[in-house]
Amino acid sequence: MTTPSHPGYPDHPGRADGAIPQGQVDPMGPASATDGSLGSGGPGDLAMQEAARRHLWLHFTRMSSYADADMPVIVRGSGQYVYDQKGKRYLDGLSGLFVSQIGHGRREVAEAGARQAAELAYFPLWSYAHPRAVELAERLATLAPGDLNRVFFTTSGSEAVESAWKLAKQYFKTTGEHGRYKVLSRDIAYHGTSMGALAITGLPGIKHPFEPLPAGGVRVPNTNFYRAPGFVADDLGAFGLWAADEIERAILREGPESVAAVFLEPVQNSGGCFPPPPGYFARVREICDRYGVLLVSDEVICAFGRLGYYFGSQRYGYQPDIITFAKGLTSGYAPLGGMLVSDRLMEPFSDGPATFLHGVTFAGHPVSCAVALANLDVFEKEDLLGNVRANEAAFRATLEKLNDLPIVGDVRGDGYFYGIELVKDKASRLTFDEDESERLLRGFLSQALFDAGLVCRADDRGDPVIQLAPPLTCGPEHFAEMEQILRSVLTEAWTRL
Ligand SMILES: Cc1ncc(COP(=O)(O)O)c(C=O)c1O
Numbered sequence: 144m145t146t147p148s149h150p151g152y153p154d155h156p157g158r159a160d161g162a163i164p165q166g167q168v169d170p171m172g173p174a175s176a177t178d179g180s181l182g183s184g185g186p187g188d189l190a191m192q193e194a195a196r197r198h199l200w201l202h203f204t205r206m207s208s209y210a211d212a213d214m215p216v217i218v219r220g221s222g223q224y225v226y227d228q229k230g231k232r233y234l235d236g237l238s239g240l241f242v243s244q245i246g247h248g249r250r251e252v253a254e255a256g257a258r259q260a261a262e263l264a265y266f267p268l269w270s271y272a273h274p275r276a277v278e279l280a281e282r283l284a285t286l287a288p289g290d291l292n293r294v295f296f297t298t299s300g301s302e303a304v305e306s307a308w309k310l311a312k313q314y315f316k317t318t319g320e321h322g323r324y325k326v327l328s329r330d331i332a333y334h335g336t337s338m339g340a341l342a343i344t345g346l347p348g349i350k351h352p353f354e355p356l357p358a359g360g361v362r363v364p365n366t367n368f369y370r371a372p373g374f375v376a377d378d379l380g381a382f383g384l385w386a387a388d389e390i391e392r393a394i395l396r397e398g399p400e401s402v403a404a405v406f407l408e409p410v411q412n413s414g415g416c417f418p419p420p421p422g423y424f425a426r427v428r429e430i431c432d433r434y435g436v437l438l439v440s441d442e443v444i445c446a447f448g449r450l451g452y453y454f455g456s457q458r459y460g461y462q463p464d465i466i467t468f469a470k471g472l473t474s475g476y477a478p479l480g481g482m483l484v485s486d487r488l489m490e491p492f493s494d495g496p497a498t499f500l501h502g503v504t505f506a507g508h509p510v511s512c513a514v515a516l517a518n519l520d521v522f523e524k525e526d527l528l529g530n531v532r533a534n535e536a537a538f539r540a541t542l543e544k545l546n547d548l549p550i551v552g553d554v555r556g557d558g559y560f561y562g563i564e565l566v567k568d569k570a571s572r573l574t575f576d577e578d579e580s581e582r583l584l585r586g587f588l589s590q591a592l593f594d595a596g597l598v599c600r601a602d603d604r605g606d607p608v609i610q611l612a613p614p615l616t617c618g619p620e621h622f623a624e625m626e627q628i629l630r631s632v633l634t635e636a637w638t639r640l
Pocket residue numbers: 299300301302304333334335336408412441442443444469470
């Protein structure tokens with residue numbers, strides 16, 4: 144498999160002809176800047192491209208792709224769609240980056256942020272509280288599973304993961320188990336990019352340039368049943384128990400007294416949406432209890448409705464010791480992340496001088512907390528969890544229609560979170576070699592899907608997959624639109640192999 148220079152992120156070198164496909168013109172027209180500034184759709188277009196090329200550094204992106212091509216510039220969003228500077232419309236099949244649960248352009252959420260900025264734009268959570276952080280912490284404690292009732296805010300998912308590892312380490316040091324520092328996580332799982340989170344991340348390609356990383360990251364198998372080892376390839380239940388038992392074997396190999404935590408996503412994102420087999424998490428919970436290891440449910444993607452529940456662990460019926468979250472909590476109207484823990488983990492820090500020695504300036508930002516509260520109001524008012532649960536079978540069925548294409552090997556996921564694995568040979572499940580993967584994903588698919596009006600993700604951090612995670616407001620008409628675009632682009636891709 145390739146070691147991508149921009150893992151999993153599409154190069155979108157823009158549409159060379161700038162054409163606006165029929166039926167996809169924004170009825171409101173492009174958001175023009177009439178003053179010739181770096182606006183969109185007007186005389187500022189060229190200047191914007193030039194300034195972007197000169198000064199902007201995109202994340203996980205081959206910047207050379209844009210040396211002679213325009214960067215895609217998204218200027219506004221409305222509902223399930225976003226619009227570029229020429230007014231062309233795109234179905235947001237990835238909720239930006241697994242973020243925009245309620246969809247784009249929600250005035251009431253934007254206004255909640257503006258009101259908060261006017262009232263108290265900023266105050267730190269270092270030694271002080273502010274009302275929105277208190278209200279949000281209380282609300283999250285009510286929504287969270289079991290005894291998770293204490294919220295430590297961050298600004299991002301990486302910081303949430305970093306915080307959870309630091310808490311686990313300091314917790315064990317404080318409670319006398321000084322040797323516990325290691326973390327187990329799954330092959331090719333993504334848990335963030337800061338140094339600690341990167342040590343937990345299981346993608347060799349994005350780790351190597353930054354080694355040495357903090358010590359203690361240990362890999363265990365993921366739950367990709369499509370690529371299960373032969374001895375459990377025909378039995379999902381047996382596969383799940385094998386994968387869970389591999390966690391026990393790793394704990395024993397490393398020495399239980401050295402292991403602090405296991406970090407798992409409810410549905411693993413990287414590699415293309417691996418749901419947990421039945422019985423997997425129940426077995427993992429037993430193993431963690433047996434060896435005194437903390438179970439961290441990394442729900443940066445899977446919380447806030449992505450799987451039809453406020454938390455992914457609720458869907459699969461397991462009780463984590465820590466939940467990390469970010470993204471969908473605010474639907475992206477402002478950045479916010481955090482972790483939820485129980486009184487048990489808080490207890491060593493409740494007496495005397497004991498202090499969790501960790502914090503970041505913008506964690507629990509008042510504007511972000513106000514936005515999160517307004518976002519959760521929308522969840523309730525519009526019963527978005529109900530919408531996902533009512534429509535997820537239709538989403539699956541629509542995507543499974545693509546199974547008739549020779550290039551589609553596997554369609555997998557849960558809720559509104561799906562991966563479509565692409566193969567060179569369906570019968571043998573043969574994947575693409577490096578060159579084909581490069582040509583197919585980078586050279587054609589990412590660009591073609593975007594040109595066809597669909598924001599999604601062509602990812603080859605594991606075997607090549609297309610990922611979909613649309614806003615939770617989507618319904619059958621959006622699923623059909625995704626299927627049609629995917630069908631036509633994947634059909635074309637097959638002819639180019
Ligand atoms: C499971 C998981 N953990 C952590 C992160 C890192 O979050 P952020 O990009 O907000 O730092 C991500 C990001 O996609 C993620 O999917």
